[in-house]
Amino acid sequence: xxxxxxxxxALNLLDIDAITADTCDLIRxxxxxxxxxxxxxxxxxxAICARIGAEVTLQEVEPGRENLRATLGPADGxxxxxxxxxxxxxxxEGWSGDPFEPRxxxxxxxxxxxxxxxxxxxxxxxxxxxxxxxxxxxxxxxLCTVDEEDRALGVLAxxxxxxxxxxxxxxxxxxxxxxxxxxxxxxxxxxVEVTGASAHAGRPEDGASSIYAAARIVELVxxxxxxxxxxERDKLLGTGTWNVGTIEGGSGTSMVPRVTTLTLDRxxxxxxxxxxxxxxxxxxxxxDLAESGIANAERFCVTGTVDMEMPxxxxxxxxxxxxxxxxxxxxxxxSGRQTGWTAACEGGFIARHHGTSTIILGPGDxxxxxxxxxxxxxxxxxxTAAQAYVLTALRLAGAAQPTKQHQPHxxxxx
Numbered sequence: 001x002x003x004x005x006x007x008x009x010a011l012n013l014l015d016i017d018a019i020t021a022d023t024c025d026l027i028r029x030x031x032x033x034x035x036x037x038x039x040x041x042x043x044x045x046x047a048i049c050a051r052i053g054a055e056v057t058l059q060e061v062e063p064g065r066e067n068l069r070a071t072l073g074p075a076d077g078x079x080x081x082x083x084x085x086x087x088x089x090x091x092x093e094g095w096s097g098d099p100f101e102p103r104x105x106x107x108x109x110x111x112x113x114x115x116x117x118x119x120x121x122x123x124x125x126x127x128x129x130x131x132x133x134x135x136x137x138x139x140x141x142x143l144c145t146v147d148e149e150d151r152a153l154g155v156l157a158x159x160x161x162x163x164x165x166x167x168x169x170x171x172x173x174x175x176x177x178x179x180x181x182x183x184x185x186x187x188x189x190x191x192v193e194v195t196g197a198s199a200h201a202g203r204p205e206d207g208a209s210s211i212y213a214a215a216r217i218v219e220l221v222x223x224x225x226x227x228x229x230x231x232e233r234d235k236l237l238g239t240g241t242w243n244v245g246t247i248e249g250g251s252g253t254s255m256v257p258r259v260t261t262l263t264l265d266r267x268x269x270x271x272x273x274x275x276x277x278x279x280x281x282x283x284x285x286x287x288d289l290a291e292s293g294i295a296n297a298e299r300f301c302v303t304g305t306v307d308m309e310m311p312x313x314x315x316x317x318x319x320x321x322x323x324x325x326x327x328x329x330x331x332x333x334x335s336g337r338q339t340g341w342t343a344a345c346e347g348g349f350i351a352r353h354h355g356t357s358t359i360i361l362g363p364g365d366x367x368x369x370x371x372x373x374x375x376x377x378x379x380x381x382x383x384t385a386a387q388a389y390v391l392t393a394l395r396l397a398g399a400a401q402p403t404k405q406h407q408p409h410x411x412x413x414x
Contacts, residue, residue, distance in 0.1 A: 190263070326338055
């Protein structure tokens with residue numbers, strides 16, 4: 001492999017045994033969401049940061065739930081941002097052992113969060129330490145947020161507290177099976193509430209059934225999903241989707257239900273606005289109900305809120321971060337494939353807030369290993385991910401250097 005002396009020196013600093021041990025330690029930190037806080041994981045993460053000499057800042061989002069930002073290098077100058085999260089989905093049933101007591105078998109670490117995404121965090125910190133040793137003038141940051149698996153409260157709090165700044169790139173260390181993900185759909189949770197009028201079930205025509213109304217809204221949602229599915233597909237991301245997640249209404253068999261609530265999942269394409277999507281659905285629902293012929297339809301009130309939004313993003317294939325990361329992975333023996341995600345992640349928040357070219361790149365398989373019993377990650381992928389982060393960071397900084405050198409001349413012209 002044709003690595004430069006500086007690259008080879010940094011790669012030689014990586015210790016896969018330490019990355020494995022750190023991954024196991026972070027798994028023991030638990031952090032099931034919902035149900036627990038992320039504090040134990042964050043404290044373990046902070047200890048790793050102290051070991052590599054990183055400066056750590058904690059931001060309390062809720063009691064026991066702190067975002068962590070770790071930095072190496074000078075406060076100014078070019079910077080690369082790594083993004084991760086400290087929470088995991090609930091372990092659930094079906095495990096062959098304790099989900100939070102990691103086991104190593106067949107070259108894999110088994111435990112909740114091994115793939116999503118404590119292995120990625122351990123690989124990032126190892127890479128940051130190695131890069132900083134050979135390139136101390138490069139600023140490296142890790143933002144590790146709470147609540148990624150639920151409502152994204154952590155990243156929202158982090159970005160609300162900082163002004164946009166220039167980064168060379170953002171690398172989200174979510175599990176991509178070492179593919180370079182250059183775009184992903186967004187996700188939004190919509191809550192729609194229908195209020196009608198209660199009445200005795202013996203005279204249902206005296207009321208206005210919110211369940212009947214909600215059933216019509218379900219059909220509107222299904223129609224909209226069918227239109228998207230039949231429409232033009234993005235080669236990378238497919239299409240947006242709709243899904244009715246829950247429906248709750250009524251208070252007794254002998255009563256016409258007054259209130260029914262729907263929760264909807266709407267996967268969005270980059271640039272789509274959940275508020276606009278919700279407003280269109282509510283408007284269509286009100287028209288449909290007015291024309292439905294349901295008894296006392298004029299008494300229906302349909303309202304809604306966007307309960308959670310995670311924006312999508314897309315980075316151009318010609319972007320330096322995409323080209324450099326792909327080439328580094330090829331040199332490390334992987335395909336360096338560029339692809340898209342139908343899942344969602346917090347990278348869209350960074351791309352939108354900072355205007356930063358963003359990719360997702362990490363060890364493990366989001367579909368085949370994450371969120372499942374006996375979740376696991378290959379130790380060899382942890383090593384390759386750390387190596388890829390090292391090469392990508394050093395080469396990205398090198399590619400940006402000529403631009404930085406010429407900036408004073410261009411800024412001084414009239």
